[in-house]
Amino acid sequence: NSLRLMELCSAAEIEPGCATKVEKDGLALAVFNIDNAYYVTDDLCTHGPGSLSEGDIDGDVVECDFHNGAFNIKTGEVVAPPCMIPLRTYAVQVIDGRVFIDPDQPAFGLDEKA
Numbered sequence: 001n002s003l004r005l006m007e008l009c010s011a012a013e014i015e016p017g018c019a020t021k022v023e024k025d026g027l028a029l030a031v032f033n034i035d036n037a038y039y040v041t042d043d044l045c046t047h048g049p050g051s052l053s054e055g056d057i058d059g060d061v062v063e064c065d066f067h068n069g070a071f072n073i074k075t076g077e078v079v080a081p082p083c084m085i086p087l088r089t090y091a092v093q094v095i096d097g098r099v100f101i102d103p104d105q106p107a108f109g110l111d112e113k114a
């Protein structure tokens with residue numbers, strides 16, 4: 001099980017309770033800071049064109065500003081309709097103040113590919 005690490009951004013550039021969008025290697029990602037812990041999901045809402053890095057963050061929930069669907073940022077689970085499909089999450093590591101993900105690894109194994 002080899003780890004593939006992709007560098008996304010500096011941890012310090014994202015304030016607690018905020019998110020930033022990072023595009024890299026064909027992925028569009030939302031990087032969230034929740035109480036100085038970092039979480040990464042796909043930026044694109046699973047319901048439509050909403051960009052989750054621009055959504056409303058309340059604790060560990062992000063609300064899409066398109067139709068107000070919402071997801072748990074840590075697990076990717078849907079917490080409010082009209083979203084139906086969980087959001088893809090990524091395993092995160094912060095090394096020397098930089099945020100990295102393993103693009104092949106979900107955060108908590110809840111959204112493993114079938």
Ligand code: FES
Pocket residue numbers: 045046047048049050064065066067068069070082083
């Ligand atoms: Fe996000 Fe519809 S696009 S809730």
